[in-house]
Amino acid sequence: MFGTFTYQERHALQLRPQLAILEKNFEEQPSRKFSNIIRGLTSRSFRFQNEEEMNIISGLFNNSPVWFQKRLEVNNEIVPSAYKSSDLMDISFGYLLSTHEYCWRTKVAGRNLLTWETNVNQKHLIIKHEASEFILNQDCLDKYFIILNNQSEKYGIILPLKTSPRCYASAQRRNSSYRRRKLQFDCVDGVCLANSSALSLTFRRQMSLEKAKEFLVTVLKLDYLQGNINCRQMSAQPMLLDQPLSDFWSSYAFQMLMALGDRIKHRLTADTLKKIKYLSNLSDGEQYPNHRCYLKLTAVYYRARFNRFFDINEDFDNIQPLPSSVVLDKWVYVPRIFLTPYGIYPLPVKPMRGNRILREEERFGPGKNFCRVIIRDVDCGQPQSDFMKINEKWIQDMIMAKNNIQVGDQKFEFLWCSNSQLRDRSFWFHSDYKGCQAKNIREWMGDFSHEKCIGTRIARMALSLTGTTPTLKLLPNQIEKIDDVLDTQGRIFTDGAGKISPMALKEAFMIYNPELIEDNYMPCVIQARLNGIKGVFVIAPDLSDRGILIQYRPSQYKFSTDNNILEIVKHSSSGMTFLNRQVIVLIENMGVSKHIFVKLQNKARMKISMSLLANQQAQHTLEQHVRCYDWERIRQAGTQLTREPFARSLLLLLAQERLTKLKEKSHVQIPLTDGRMLLGVVDETMSLQYGQVFIQLRNLNGQSDILKDRNILITKNPAHFPGDIRKLVAVDCPALHYLYDCVVFPAKGVRPHPNEISGSDIDGDEYWVCWNEDLVNHATLQHEPATFDSAEKVKHDGEITIAEIADFLFKYLSSDSLGALSNRHLACCAINGPGDDKSCHLAKIISEAVDFPKTGVLPVCPKDLSFESYPDFMENKFKKSFISDSSIGIMFREVKQVCEIHAKWQDENDDNKIDINRDFLVKDFRKYITQSEVDYKYYASRVNAILSSYDLKSEYELITGCHSCVQEERQNSDSIETASLEFRQLMKEMRTRFDDDQLNYGEKLRKTSAWYYVAYKAGTILSFGWIMDRFMSEILKAKNKVQEEHQALIRIGEAIRLRGLENGIKKLADLFRMENAEQENQSETAKLGFQFLEIIEKCSQSVDKQTLAHNLLAILHEVALNI
Incomplete structure (x- = not known):
């Protein structure tokens, strides 16, 4: 039995007599878990013989500033009744x-x-x-x-x-x-x-x-x-500034700090306010990221944000300002705020991709004259329709600039937004710069007078706000217009696709990212903006003798403007593809049986568990998700990745993330050998026939692989209609060998294939492509593609005013229900199947809702398309639940059990001590300890600043990209990309800092060893010890550490024996007639482990033994967690 005593460190002296009794008479149990929960407090746990003894000791602390907790077991099986x-x-x-x-x-x-x-x-x-x-x-x-x-x-x-x-x-x-x-x-x-x-x-x-x-x-x-x-009433009004701070960055950071509420405001003294004003005056004229007052107040904000006991007056002088961050090239630092009916909540500044408007600094002002405004409910959650209805006037007045937003010492007014921003309730605002206002920026964007549909005009104007990287400035004669290719009904095969000469593409990449260009290769497709043109531009060998040239089509032309800079949004690459719930529902409807999906999930589960057990699988997992370290070198030097604290922490977080996605989204990874996410382009050579595609992929070694005469399944997420997944044939086509890492559609046939797939096009859409034989061969029922005829646009007579735009935007914000409709569709499919009339009707409504921002036509969802009960895998708290016997239902229940095993283990093992591996310590490393502690402190402060800026819980979230930040930040602020970019920039900076001393090889090893020692002694921010991963590998390599052969199999075999399962496994091995010829040189324990894994594989293949496969996989994960 344990009791935990929690107190503020400033009371430690007062509590010294009672604590001394505890220390003398009882065994202390380190409780890192509890001290992490309550920031700003110290928690100490002690073991007691019984509850009576515990109560006597806790009585010593009566009337003391101590909180006491009995660490009792909670029976999770007992659910209390409503009260x-x-x-x-x-x-x-x-x-x-x-x-x-x-x-x-x-x-x-x-x-x-x-x-x-x-x-x-x-x-x-x-x-x-x-x-x-x-x-x-x-x-x-x-x-x-x-x-x-x-x-x-x-x-x-x-x-x-x-x-x-x-x-x-x-x-x-x-x-x-x-x-x-x-x-x-x-x-x-x-x-x-x-x-x-x-x-x-x-x-x-x-x-x-x-x-x-x-x-x-x-x-x-x-x-x-x-x-x-x-408990007492607040005694007085909080201290207020008698005059504004000297400049924007000071005011912005102070407003951010005050948004934390009374726990800061009511503590502030006149003396602390005086210090803030002095620092603000000292920083007048400075800019981000070197603004001293901003850096100091933001450091205070980070400290106070999660520590409700923070005393700003006591600690203000002791808090070091944030170190100035390196400004990332081609990124812009823009203020961001959460806006709620209760007030303005400024957020720490972080980099955002530049766009056409942000780059016009001389005309419209620097980044601080723009603001990303994110509308949130009172709890800073995503606002729902009930919230919008009671805030109609507030939101409309904000858009119409009747109510400007005061951020820092500047007033901001509504500028514009994009469709994707609308879905997340975020907008661009602008502050007057030398007389230039938001309306002047809107006029500068281009001529949109021909566009009479309000929704379409909003979308067209938003193209100027797309995050891009500027490259070539083109002359008028370097831009040509060519014709679109249409079918007999006017549908466009080339919708959104243009051409670019090899010279133009290469020069653009030389500016965008020269590392993308290799000897005989560069990406062949870019998604870009040029003037009022949007879409993709595909390399065109037939333009090789034309120098720099871009050819666009009428389907790409959206509005008139004068901006001849080619701006790249992204380039072609092949990404990992995953099953998801909508795809599974539709493929199952094509005839694929349930056990095939379960088998694929079992393979994914096996990989997750083995990444925690086997060093080679751990290496592959880390290489896939954490690319800033040389994991192959680290492993080959003798590092046990599955046991090394830093690597294992990364692996555990990745395992947790992958299991969670399996449970919540049925997010089953399809092996890279069986599927990819690819940009869609059109066959300009007219070689492909209807029903054919061309796919050529490059591997990491630069070798190409063409899919020849292979059936494929292809769709675009999200997909809802039964015919949204098409079954096509990938063929070899010599005329298209110049195209890599994209899917090439034919420019002929009864209808463009992209249009058949969720009504998509090829202006930058990515397609889900799969050639897994189990899925493709069993998907024998091909359904007719839906007809995607958008409703006729609502045209507006006369000039479109900002008041009418505000009315349209509010209509969208208060009615947007895509998420709810998609959930209803998924529930309907679970009850009736995707081919049912109700499911198809819902799919049509979703399609119309997607088009609403462009058409202005709001679909109506009939009341009979709602359901009293939802399938269990949706975990809907507001509806009755039924056990779904679908593929998704089976997959959900199986992986849910593993998630619970994983979560329970993490709760119970959160206090694991970080041990220093003496193999990484070299002779005389201590001579660098003092300098290393300075470097560590600097690095840790920078990492913690990034974590706070992106709302991340640990360095492992930062390094893996498994973010727990706000959804809006993930989608529209390049959160994962920018956080990773900032971390990589910090790594680069630290490696440069390491080399500043220009040490010889031996001294570099000693300094590396000191960096490792300092980080692991501190027990946090362990990544500091692995910045110089090459030298860490060299240190271990010199120790000639013997690699554990078959170590994963041995661990599994030992665990099987401890559980008393050896005889059962051997019987199953006999049942499956398993041979051990390949394992002659292995120990009996390793052979047992090998048999266990082989049995899982064979059970997964068998329809009637998949329950056994699930149970064995659950055991495997427990073994993986407890090595």
Whole structure:
């Protein structure tokens, strides 16, 4: 039995007598897990013989600033029943000043009108007062709560908040009740809710307290502590600046800090404000990223953000400013804010890809004159339609510039947005620069007067805001117009595709990224912008003697403007492809049986588990996802990747991410030998016939492989109609051998193949291509492609005003339901199949919803297309659930069990100690320790700054790209790309810093060893020890470490014996008539491990033994976790 004592370090001296008793009489258990949960506090765990002993010792801390937690086992099998009570005395909103003091701003007293109830299925707690209510769930609550010990005849709980809760008004309609959104709870207004970081509930009866505790612990999975906390009302208004700070960057960072709420505002003293003003004046005239006040206040923000006990006055002088980051070439640093009805929440600046407008600095101003505005609900979550309906005027006034947004010392007004930004509720705003306003930028974009459909005009104007890299500036005679190729019904085979001469493409790549050019190869396709032209340009050998030349088609021309710079969006490459739920549903409908999908998932599960067991599989996994280290060299030098702490942490996170995607999305990787994601282009040589495609792929060694006479399945995500997946034939075509890493469609036939596939085109669309024999050979039912005729556009008579644009944008924002429609379609397919009339009707509505921004026609979803119950694999908390017997249902339930095994293991093994491997320590390495500690501190501060900027939890998320950031950031701010870019830039900088001393080879090894030692001694930011991975490999190689032969098989064999499964495995081996000829030189243990893996493979192949395969794979994953 364990008890954990949690306190602030500043109280350690006061607690010294009690802590000394603990240290002397009880065994301390390091609890890294708990101290990570509560930032800013120290947690110490001790082992006790029994609960009575624990209670006696915890009594020593009565009336002390300590929180106590009994570490008891929670029975997850027991689910509490729903509970409702009206015995809430009061509720207040405020913040935790310390471990023994809570300050509240506003309190609501009950008088029997305050009620609370639990919802077990939807996992939330509802607090009501008359017709007002708000909801508390895992998204807005922190990971713990505190039960108050010092209240007589009252029973209190303090719940720390991560975000503001969503408020509602409850009402009756006929015989049912319903909720509508509000922005306040009773007398608790938005100002109070936005500034509060904790709330207090006081009950009249202990039974209610126990019920609330039971729900919070067993359903919401929160830790509970007990403590003596004095609750009082805030005593005074917060200190305010008597005048603005000197410049934009100072004001921006200060506003970002103040957005953390009362826990910062009410602590601020006049002395600290004076220091901030002094630093701001000192930084006047400086710019990002060298602005001293911004760097200091952002460092304070990062420290305070997750530490609710941070005292800005005590710690301000001790916090070092962020180190100036290196400005990334061709990227722009733009302010970003979350905008909610409660206020403005500035976010740390990070790089974003430049675009046509951002690059016009002299005309429109530098990056700080632009702002990425992201509309969010009060809890900073994605706003839904109920939120939009109560904020119509606020949003429309913002777009019409009736309400400017004050960020820092600048006022910003609406500039524009793209369709993809609209889906994520984000917009571009601009601040006046030398008289140039947002309306002037819109006029500069081009001539759009011919476009009378509001939605289409928005999309056309947004092309100027696409993230691009500028390359060649072309002369008028270097741009030519050529004809499109059409079918008999006017559908365009060449829709969105143009041509580019080899010289023009090579010169463009020399500017874009010279590393893409090899001796006899460069990517053959670019997606680009040029003037008012968009789409792809494909290398054209027939233009080889024309010098620099681009040929575009009418289907690519969108508007008139004068900007002859070729701007590259992306280039052709072949990426990994995955099964997903929509694809599985449609392929299953083509005749592929369930066991084939399960078999593919079993292969993926095997790879995930073996990446934690076998060094070679670990190497392949790391090479695929973490490319900034030479993993082959590291492994061959003798490093056990599956056991080395840094590499294993990366592997564990990758395994967790891949398992989660299997569970939530059926995201099964198709081997690179069986499928790719490829840009679509057209056959300019007219060689391919209808039903044929050409695919030529390059491998890592530069060798090419042409798919010859192979049936393929091809689609574009997302796909909903039964005919959206086409079965075509890949053929060899000598006339097209100049095209690599793309899929070439014919320019002839009854209909363009891209148009058959979800109504797509070839202006940059990527296609899902698969030639896995199990899938292709069994997909025998080819369904007719749907007809994708967009609704007639709503045309506008006269000039389109900004008010009409605001009205259109709000209509879109308040009605966008693509996600909900797609979920409904998936549920319908699980119930009726994708070929059912209801499923096809939903697919048609989704297609119309996708086109709404371009047409202005909003589809209506009939009420009969809703469902009372959803399949279990969708995990819908708001609907009844049924067990689906589909492929996805079987796959979901099997992998869900493995996810639970993985999650439980991680919870129980979070305290693993980091051991220093003495094989990496060389003689006299300590002479570099002092310098290494300085380098480590610098590197760690830079890594932590990147983590905070992208909302990442660990360096492993940063390095692997397994991000836990906001969805909008993933999609529209190049989050994964820019975070990785910043990390690679930091690695490059550190390697340069390492070489500054110009040491000889032996001294470099000693310095490398010192870097490793410092990082592993600290136990965090371990990547510092592997920056010089080449020298780390050299150190180990010199030790002549013997490679473990068959180490994975031995570990599996040992685990099988420990579990008492050896006889069973041998019987199964006999059943399958397995031969051991290849394993003659292996130990008996290794042979047992080999047989185990072979049995899994054979069971996966057998339709009637897939349950056994699943059970054996679950055992394999447990073995992999516990090596």
